[in-house]
Amino acid sequence: MFISNITLEDFKIYYGHQKVVFPRDPQKNVFIISGNNGFGKTTLLNSLVWCLYGKLMIDVDDKYRSEIYDAGGYKKFAAGNLNKYAQAKGHSSYSVSLAITDISIPSLSCDELIIKRTFDLRRQEDKIEILLDGKENELTREVGPDIFINDFILPKEIAKFFFFDAEKIVSLAEMKSIDDKRKLSLAYSEVLGIKKYEDLKINLEEIRIRLRKDTVSGAEGKKYAQLQKELLQCLTLIQEYEDQITALKDEKITLKSSSEQYQIKLIREGNSLTIDELKLLRERKDKLAKEAEKLREQLKEMMELAPFAISGKLLERTYQQVASEYLQAKQSVDPTVLKAKLQKVKKDLAKEFQHLRLSNTALKQLSQSFSDSIERHFAIAHQADLAKTVLVNFTDSEKHEFDAIYNNLKYSFSRAFKDLTSTYKNNRVAFNKVIRQLSDAEAKEDDILIREIRQQKTELDDRIDQIDERINYLNFEIGSLQKENANKSKLVSELEKKIALLDMDKEKDEVAVRLISELNAFLVSLKLEKKISLESRIRKELNVLMHKRGFINKVSVEISNELIDIHLLDRKGNVIAKEALSKGEQQLYATALLKSLVDESNIQFPVFIDSPLQKFDKTHSHNIIKDFYPGISDQVVLFPLIEKEMTYEEFEMLVPKINKAYLIKQEEEYHSDLIEVQPTQLFKQAKEIYEYVR
Numbered sequence: 080m081f082i083s084n085i086t087l088e089d090f091k092i093y094y095g096h097q098k099v100v101f102p103r104d105p106q107k108n109v110f111i112i113s114g115n116n117g118f119g120k121t122t123l124l125n126s127l128v129w130c131l132y133g134k135l136m137i138d139v140d141d142k143y144r145s146e147i148y149d150a151g152g153y154k155k156f157a158a159g160n161l162n163k164y165a166q167a168k169g170h171s172s173y174s175v176s177l178a179i180t181d182i183s184i185p186s187l188s189c190d191e192l193i194i195k196r197t198f199d200l201r202r203q204e205d206k207i208e209i210l211l212d213g214k215e216n217e218l219t220r221e222v223g224p225d226i227f228i229n230d231f232i233l234p235k236e237i238a239k240f241f242f243f244d245a246e247k248i249v250s251l252a253e254m255k256s257i258d259d260k261r262k263l264s265l266a267y268s269e270v271l272g273i274k275k276y277e278d279l280k281i282n283l284e285e286i287r288i289r290l291r292k293d294t295v296s297g298a299e300g301k302k303y304a305q306l307q308k309e310l311l312q313c314l315t316l317i318q319e320y321e322d323q324i325t326a327l328k329d330e331k332i333t334l335k336s337s338s339e340q341y342q343i344k345l346i347r348e349g350n351s352l353t354i355d356e357l358k359l360l361r362e363r364k365d366k367l368a369k370e371a372e373k374l375r376e377q378l379k380e381m382m383e384l385a386p387f388a389i390s391g392k393l394l395e396r397t398y399q400q401v402a403s404e405y406l407q408a409k410q411s412v413d414p415t416v417l418k419a420k421l422q423k424v425k426k427d428l429a430k431e432f433q434h435l436r437l438s439n440t441a442l443k444q445l446s447q448s449f450s451d452s453i454e455r456h457f458a459i460a461h462q463a464d465l466a467k468t469v470l471v472n473f474t475d476s477e478k479h480e481f482d483a484i485y486n487n488l489k490y491s492f493s494r495a496f497k498d499l500t501s502t503y504k505n506n507r508v509a510f511n512k513v514i515r516q517l518s519d520a521e522a523k524e525d526d527i528l529i530r531e532i533r534q535q536k537t538e539l540d541d542r543i544d545q546i547d548e549r550i551n552y553l554n555f556e557i558g559s560l561q562k563e564n565a566n567k568s569k570l571v572s573e574l575e576k577k578i579a580l581l582d583m584d585k586e587k588d589e590v591a592v593r594l595i596s597e598l599n600a601f602l603v604s605l606k607l608e609k610k611i612s613l614e615s616r617i618r619k620e621l622n623v624l625m626h627k628r629g630f631i632n633k634v635s636v637e638i639s640n641e642l643i644d645i646h647l648l649d650r651k652g653n654v655i656a657k658e659a660l661s662k663g664e665q666q667l668y669a670t671a672l673l674k675s676l677v678d679e680s681n682i683q684f685p686v687f688i689d690s691p692l693q694k695f696d697k698t699h700s701h702n703i704i705k706d707f708y709p710g711i712s713d714q715v716v717l718f719p720l721i722e723k724e725m726t727y728e729e730f731e732m733l734v735p736k737i738n739k740a741y742l743i744k745q746e747e748e749y750h751s752d753l754i755e756v757q758p759t760q761l762f763k764q765a766k767e768i769y770e771y772v773r
Contacts (some may be wrong), residue, residue, distance in 0.1 A: 088175075090174070139242075267643040371506050428446055
């Protein structure tokens with residue numbers, strides 16, 4: 080497959096009729112299209128994607144999805160592609176067409192295929208024409224142009240491997256979420272040719288279902304037919320819900336864009352607050368007022384303790400007095416009570432000492448020693464404490480309360496008081512700020528224009544919330560239906576084993592079973608073969624492109640039911656995190672992956688590369704020019720920024736492979752022309768043209 084020419088009519092910066100021709104020469108398969116930033120290199124690359132896929136380009140790459148979202152939906156995005164000069168002159172449409180040769184389409188033969196997509200601003204829709212050797216074909220009418228392009232030209236899921244920005248393909252090395260990996264794995268499966276065999280297996284399984292559906296009878300037959308009907312209803316409902324989600328997402332993009340425009344208008348009118356934001360501000364004002372009241376109460380409580388904190392030395396003396404009185408109270412004993420207790424202790428000791436078999440003299444001495452010791456410790460302490468003056472005379476509870484106040488004042492009062500005053504101050508600052516915002520907003524509350532804009536924005540935002548709720552509900556319903564479908568499919572499988580087929584249908588069923596079994600075995604073998612081959616190719620390409628020889632010791636490709644994951648391993652067998660690689664190394668990895676996938680796919684399709692040598696150092700650039708670009712495809716179109724993304728030395732290395740070169744010359748702000756130049760004169764003429772422009 081070879082793109083022989085691209086024709087643009089009033090597409091973006093390309094005013095009028097612009098055409099790029101690519102002559103075929105197996106020995107010279109590289110084409111250069113260069114220009115300064117903003118002159119239209121990326122625009123030309125994007126025109127290819129738009130021509131092939133139209134509104135389906137959102138499935139090609141997240142870059143296009145973001146652009147369409149930012150524009151406010153596909154129709155607004157497409158309307159913005161009309162050249163400004165053409166629009167000023169009353170033109171209401173633009174187009175891009177591709178002429179493709181050397182194309183192979185099953186059951187069809189043609190020398191040239193032309194795809195032309197036109198967008199009409201008045202009708203707000205695309206029109207696409209597909210001509211085979213200058214004529215329309217029944218196949219394109221029967222399946223539809225979008226399906227024809229996707230099935231027979233280039234599936235949109237893998238277009239990213241043929242039209243890409245070399246600087247941005249590092250995203251292939253940064254896939255983290257399961258959803259991103261699943262989308263990429265689907266593209267891998269498509270490129271590697273696995274998906275078409277899996278689709279064939281699904282078709283054979285559907286044939287088996289139809290055979291049984293046509294021959295079933297009796298109770299089991301009715302049950303089987305009912306299950307098939309319910310399965311079909313489930314699938315139809317799932318498709319309907321998915322279509323609704325797609326429509327809702329498109330509506331949300333448009334509404335969100337309009338809401339943002341209303342917000343800009345509010346800002347311009349000096350009041351950017353919505354009704355909900357005003358409500359939140361009022362709620363915040365009330366909340367801050369309540370917090371301030373609580374803080375004032377806490378400050379009031381702390382201020383009651385302030386006099387004690389101020390008279391710190393007196394408080395310390397009071398604390399010592401209270402402690403002394405407490406100790407005195409605990410140690411002091413009434414003399415009469417003490418005397419009676421001593422007499423009882425003496426009697427008790429006398430009885431106990433009699434068992435010691437001591438002489439009377441020894442017993443008297445021992446008894447007297449105990450008595451003297453008890454009297455000394457109690458009576459003396461008592462007499463000494465009686466000499467201290469009682470000033471406070473706190474009870475136990477009063478003493479404990481005073482201790483708590485003292486410890487609070489001594490250890491935590493100061494810090495707590497500072498924190499509380501700081502919190503109160505911040506509360507007042509926030510409260511005053513909210514008051515000012517409310518005052519400014521409420522001052523313009525009666526402005527009819529602001530009120531109308533705010534009301535419109537609120538209605539849009541409410542609708543966006545409703546859409547989000549509806550999408551969540553539909554996703555939940557789809558999940559439930561898929562589970563229900565899986566359960567019913569199991570029941571169908573069980574019934575199929577019991578249903579007897581007619582002889583002719585039985586033979587067909589047996590053939591289908593055999594083919595499915597062979598396909599299963601083939602898919603296992605194919606996945607293993609692709610795994611080994613892809614591992615080898617990626618490792619080989621990495622070692623060719625990288626100047627760190629042996630940095631990647633092994634490449635491991637994991638192919639499961641849904642996911643295809645690629646791991647890089649060092650010499651010790653440790654996985655090298657791709658997101659931890661430098662941007663240059665990530666780009667090399669992505670480049671090697673692309674080359675390996677293209678080689679493995681056997682899909683002969685042109686490769687268009689924007690910013691071809693960005694992020695590469697000198698050694699890597701030489702490796703890319705020498706080993707990658709000339710060999711990746713039979714047609715390679717590069718969009719370099721001269722002297723920045725391709726030096727003269729690098730250009731000279733590529734010259735023997737260059738077939739044709741174009742420079743993009745900007746006559747005026749919205750008018751770029753494609754100028755053909757001799758490949759060997761590219762740098763010289765670029766200098767003359769761009770210096771002239773400056």
